[in-house]
Each structure stands twice: as structure tokens, then as C-alpha cells.
Amino acid sequence: MIAYIMCFILFLVGLYGVITRRNLIKIAVSLSIMEISTFLFFALIGYIDGGVAPIVDPANPVQTYVDPLPQALVLTAIVIGLATTAMLMAIIIRLYRKYGTFDIREIKNLRG
Amino acid sequence: MNPLLPLFVITPLAAAFLIMVIGRFVSEFNKYFTSLVLLFLTCLSFYFLFITGENQFVYKVGGWESVNKIPIGIYIVMDGFTAIIVCIINLIGFLSAFYSISYIKRYTSENYFYALFCLMIAGMNGVVISGDLFNIFVFLEISVISSYALVAFGVEKDELEASFKYQVLGGLASFLILIAIGLIYWKSKTLNIADIKAAFTSGYDKRYYIFVQILILSGFGLKAAIMPFHAWLPDAHSSAPSPISAMLSGVLIKAVGIYVIIRLFFNMFVISESMSVLITTLGTLSMVVGVFLAIGQWDIKRLLAYHSISQMGYVVLSVGIGMILISRGARPEVAALAIMGGIFHLINHAAFKGLLFLNAGAIEYSIGTRDLKEMGGLAKSMPATSATSFVASMSISGIPPFNGFFSKLVIIIAAVMGRFYLLAALAVLVSIITLASFLKFQRYAFYNKTDGDSIRNKVKEVPFPMIFSMVVLSVICLALSLLIVPGIREAVLTPAIDILTDPSKYSSTIIGQ
Amino acid sequence: MTLIVKKTTQLISGMIFMYGIYVIIHGHLTPGGGFAGGVIVAGSLILIMLAQGGDFLKLVKEEAGTTIVESLATLMVISIAAAGFLFGTHVFFNNFLPKGIVGQLVSAGVLPLYNIFVGTEVAASIFIIFLSLIIFKEESPQ
Numbered sequence: 001m002i003a004y005i006m007c008f009i010l011f012l013v014g015l016y017g018v019i020t021r022r023n024l025i026k027i028a029v030s031l032s033i034m035e036i037s038t039f040l041f042f043a044l045i046g047y048i049d050g051g052v053a054p055i056v057d058p059a060n061p062v063q064t065y066v067d068p069l070p071q072a073l074v075l076t077a078i079v080i081g082l083a084t085t086a087m088l089m090a091i092i093i094r095l096y097r098k099y100g101t102f103d104i105r106e107i108k109n110l111r112g
Numbered sequence: 113m114n115p116l117l118p119l120f121v122i123t124p125l126a127a128a129f130l131i132m133v134i135g136r137f138v139s140e141f142n143k144y145f146t147s148l149v150l151l152f153l154t155c156l157s158f159y160f161l162f163i164t165g166e167n168q169f170v171y172k173v174g175g176w177e178s179v180n181k182i183p184i185g186i187y188i189v190m191d192g193f194t195a196i197i198v199c200i201i202n203l204i205g206f207l208s209a210f211y212s213i214s215y216i217k218r219y220t221s222e223n224y225f226y227a228l229f230c231l232m233i234a235g236m237n238g239v240v241i242s243g244d245l246f247n248i249f250v251f252l253e254i255s256v257i258s259s260y261a262l263v264a265f266g267v268e269k270d271e272l273e274a275s276f277k278y279q280v281l282g283g284l285a286s287f288l289i290l291i292a293i294g295l296i297y298w299k300s301k302t303l304n305i306a307d308i309k310a311a312f313t314s315g316y317d318k319r320y321y322i323f324v325q326i327l328i329l330s331g332f333g334l335k336a337a338i339m340p341f342h343a344w345l346p347d348a349h350s351s352a353p354s355p356i357s358a359m360l361s362g363v364l365i366k367a368v369g370i371y372v373i374i375r376l377f378f379n380m381f382v383i384s385e386s387m388s389v390l391i392t393t394l395g396t397l398s399m400v401v402g403v404f405l406a407i408g409q410w411d412i413k414r415l416l417a418y419h420s421i422s423q424m425g426y427v428v429l430s431v432g433i434g435m436i437l438i439s440r441g442a443r444p445e446v447a448a449l450a451i452m453g454g455i456f457h458l459i460n461h462a463a464f465k466g467l468l469f470l471n472a473g474a475i476e477y478s479i480g481t482r483d484l485k486e487m488g489g490l491a492k493s494m495p496a497t498s499a500t501s502f503v504a505s506m507s508i509s510g511i512p513p514f515n516g517f518f519s520k521l522v523i524i525i526a527a528v529m530g531r532f533y534l535l536a537a538l539a540v541l542v543s544i545i546t547l548a549s550f551l552k553f554q555r556y557a558f559y560n561k562t563d564g565d566s567i568r569n570k571v572k573e574v575p576f577p578m579i580f581s582m583v584v585l586s587v588i589c590l591a592l593s594l595l596i597v598p599g600i601r602e603a604v605l606t607p608a609i610d611i612l613t614d615p616s617k618y619s620s621t622i623i624g625q
Numbered sequence: 626m627t628l629i630v631k632k633t634t635q636l637i638s639g640m641i642f643m644y645g646i647y648v649i650i651h652g653h654l655t656p657g658g659g660f661a662g663g664v665i666v667a668g669s670l671i672l673i674m675l676a677q678g679g680d681f682l683k684l685v686k687e688e689a690g691t692t693i694v695e696s697l698a699t700l701m702v703i704s705i706a707a708a709g710f711l712f713g714t715h716v717f718f719n720n721f722l723p724k725g726i727v728g729q730l731v732s733a734g735v736l737p738l739y740n741i742f743v744g745t746e747v748a749a750s751i752f753i754i755f756l757s758l759i760i761f762k763e764e765s766p767q
Contacts, residue, residue, distance in 0.1 A: 038287060089758070
């Protein structure tokens, strides 16, 4: 039960960072922290009491394994999160070259 | 098990990476290869539209058959509703790719543009044909990350800022969708859409259910730009290059936004009255506020982007009316009429909004500005653009005999027959204000006389690929109004409505196999 | 970079590369597989590039070659998946090579082939991300 509350606290920390920080890179890092809390939540879902890691040992094949499907989902989602963060970083360094600042309050060219 | 079904995803994916390899050595390869691949996909999708009537095609990837009637593999499902959306995606994709043969000369590194375009089409095709919840998420991410890169393609100040806003909000939406998928898997221990419906109808915790539904509505509503989540749309759709604006506004917000909401709420969840009222309220709000924000705009593409929000409000409104009537259990024929109006308006909006954005691109290609106050008198120098723009403006305002009139008429009749008089009155009011806004667009862009003759003499007509795409789309706008005729309607629209409103038809085919 | 950093990275990065290849190839026996092993291989290449440095033309040539490697690896993955149409039970993603005994290195059909090509592709794409950021910094006027 404690583990689920820690996931929720990590999500709240990430959300606070996205909303209140002014620096562009801190916004990107906070978005990444929010995604990590989701991965922890997924890995916790598949746990069964008294289970071992889901790798078949040929000597002893009948045991109680934990659920391997959420682990595969988390692996895919980590790669997707990496692609999103790389895309954000590329846009941020081009924004720095054009505007000369990392402050988000200076970047308000589109209005209305 | 139709073996042609995975081709919708394999072909654009292989084409994207072939363009990256061969386009480096052969110079003109990428443009014509993209148009050929998309033409092949369009023919394949029309073939599926003709052979899918009331029956469903299910394809099990990897050959994993079901064990004890429980589906354990990844399923690809093609039924009546999917066939319509696949046709829209590939047809408008082909016309945009053909348009961009001459438009893209302003930008450098054309290789990356066509590779990203093919990846976006592959992602959207994957979302609509998958029958599995996590597959929807993976293909959604593929198409959305490609669109982040395409919005920021010409790296000016406006485009970078618009892409950054789009990315942060889109990342938040993907995160909400992932949490909702985790919560659904926790309770039902399966990821197949038909199987989740079977697990949810047999005893569930009510508050958990409502929480999951609100998370899915928020996540996919952010992708579809419904009212409280619309803040990224005007910036992103007005700063992108014009064929990408036509693809984003005409196809992407439908294929990964509205399609998934309709599919999950009708075929996976049990419809409750409180959620239906919430969806109808959100639709009405986006319809009204979108058009009031659009009147005061002087930039062409921002005007069209705000009108996108308003027309999507029409679709969500009519689907919401259908959901309210189904959840009360009364008058199923009015519910079927409302859903038919919504899907018909979806198809029409793809056609005329794509045409309007391509027109705005043609105007920008010739003159170089997007401000309505600086142009005028273009009807003599650009005859093809002004004629197709007239057709599109009359379509979106709902003037007979173009297609917008018939779909809005069906929505208003369904609202009146279901005794929602306030919603019908609001729909008529919004349609009149849309007409006013587009009359302003036509007058200032094409028919106003400027006093400086220097602009008008230098302007000539745009090159042939752009004219071809615009003329084909305007002919489609006229031809789509034939979908209301009873013979054609039975073949195309009625199978889609039957799949959505019949509570057991979708899952009985999948679980039974 | 100083002499100590250059010599140490020359010694270490070879071992990291071998460890990455071990994780990729044993993907069907131990945890890991294509994604994780690919990231480790890319880590060793980035370590060498950071320590030695490079001028602009050499970096552009490296990026051109790495892009071609990545696209070819993805095309190989798609063609192996589509080759399932020809053999066996004629479905997409079929496992058509003979499956051996559980626990040996050469077993489980097409899975080791998928792991190798996916690992190559992930390593190439992360290296390209790093190279693009470095090239953007080098080509801007100081």
C-alpha cells in the first residue's frame, strides 16, 4: 500500500514542476518524472504474493510466477518516453538559439 | 482471416525507411514514391469499403488462437465504422502528398518531410484498425510524435513556440491515457476490447468506473481538441506548413481523438446517463465558444483552426444526444439518426476543411502573407483557387446542395425529435455565425478591390499538382452529398451505426472465434 | 580532454561494447533483449565520441553512415516479419524457424534474429540523437 502512495507523490511532484517552473528544461524534466511514476505503477500492478521472476527454469518449470505482461508494456512505454524527451530537447535548443533565453515568459509571440 | 489487413501498417512503415535510404542517392525519388504508395493504400481502402458490409474481418497476429474462448493474441479488426475512417485517412493523405510535390520547394531537407509523413499515416492507420487497447496507445504515439516534428518543420520563431506548446500538452494527454490503461488492466486482467466489455458487465465498482471514464475522456479529448482542452490547436494548426495543416485538422484530430472516444464509449463501456450529459455539454460548449472566438480573427489559418473546434463540437454534440437516448432506453430510431448525423458530419468535415487549408496554402504560396487586410481582388488572377474556395465556404456554412447542409440538417432534426430544443436552436445560431465568418473571408480575400495594382499583376496561378488536389477535393465535396440517398446510405453508413448501437454485435464475433 | 581521460575511455569502452552485445544475444534467456542492449551499445559509442572530440566534417560523415545503418536494420525487421507470410501457417509475425530445446542459445525460432536487428537499430538511433545535437552546436556561428 505504501508503494502506491509513493507513486502518487511522484506524480504530484512532476505535475507541480510542469505547472510552476519557468525554465524550459525544468518543464521537460518534470514531464519525464511524471512518466516515470506511471512506469512504477504498471510494474506494481502485476505483482502476485509469493511469485518469482517469470523466467522458466528447465529443472523446475511449475511455479507461481508474477505477471509478465505489464513488464512488457513498461518496456515499450519507456522507449516511447525516451523519444518524447529527445524531441522536446531538440525543440528547446533551437528555441534558445532564436530567442536567446530559457525563460518561458519571454516566449509569447503567438497571441489571440 | 483476410491476409490483406496488416498491409495498412506495413506498407507506409517500409516506405518511410526506404525513402530515408534511397532518397539520399536518387534525387527525385521521394516525392513520386510517396504519392504512389498512398495511391495504392487508397485503392486498398476502397476495396475494403466495398466488401465490408455487415460482416467483420478479424486477423490474429502471429496465429495465436483463443484458448477456452478467451482471446490471448493481438487482434486486428475491420468492421463498418473502421472502413469509413480508413478511407478518409488514405484519401486525404494521398491528396496532401500530391499537393506537397510543388509546395515543399520552399523548405530544405525534403527527405525527412516525406519519411515523417509516411510514418504519420502508418500510425493513424494502426490506431483505427487495432482491436486491442495497448496497440492503440503505441500507434497513437507514433503518429503524434511525427506530427510534433512536422509542425516545427520550417524552423521559424512561431513554429517552434507552437510545437513546444503542442508537445507539452500532448505528453500530458498520453500520460493520462497510460494511467487509464493501467487501471483498466488491473480490474479486468485483459487488454482486448471485446473481452474488457465482458469483464465489465459482470459486476463492477461504480466509482472506479467513473474515474476511468473521466481519465479516458480527458486524455483523448485533449487529442481531439474539445473545449476545455483546446489551447494548443490555434497555434499548432496555423504555424504548420499547409499540407500538414490539412492533414492535422482534417484527419488527425478525428482518427486519434473522436474515433477512439466513440469506439471505447459505445463498444467497451456500459453507457451511463451522467457521462452522456457531460459529453453533450462539452460538445455544445466547444461548438459555441469556437465560433465566437473565430469571428475576430484576421489571420486566415487561425480563423480556419478556430472553426475546426466548432465543427468538432457538432460531431460530439450529436454523438452525445445518441448516447443520452440509448442510456435512457427510449426511442432507438432517434438515437440511430443522431449517430448517423455525427458520422456523416465527420466525413464531410474532413473533405471541406482539408480543401480550405489547401486553399490557404495556395494563397500564401502566391502572395506570401496570411493577413486578410493585405490581400484582395484575387478572383481574377487565381480562378481555380477562388472557385474551389467558394465551394468549400458554401459547404461549411450549410448551403444546399453542398454536403454540409445535409449533415447539419440531420443533426438538427435528430435534436428536435429527441426534444432537445435548446441544442437545436444553438446549432442553427452557430451555423448562421459560421456563414457570416466565411462571407467575410471570401470578400476580403477574393473580391475586395485593392487600390494598388502592383500586387495583382505579379500574382499568377499556382502550379499543376496543387490545382489537381484542390479540384479533386471540391468534386468530392459535391459527391458526398449523395450519401443521404437511401440506397447508398444503406451500403455505407448503416453498417457503422449497427456496430455501434447494438450492444452485442461487436464482441460476439471476436470472442466466438 | 586530458590524456588520462582519453586512455581510460579507450580501455573501458571495449568492455562496455562486449557487455551490450551479450545482453542483446541472450535476450530470450535472461532479462534484457533488444532495447536495453541497444542502449548499452550506444552508451559505449557516445563515451568514445565525448572523450576524443571531433571536428565538423568528420561528424557529418558519421551521421550519414549511421542513418543508413538504422534504416537498413528497420527494413530487415519488417522483412523478417513479412516473411512469415511465406512459410508455415501464412500469418504475419509467424515464428517459422525450428524451435530448439529450452535454455540453449540457439533456440526459440526467429526471436534471436529480431533481438539483434532491433538492438542495432536502437543503438544507431540513440547515437544519431547525440550526433545531431553536437552538430547543431558545432555549426552555429560562435
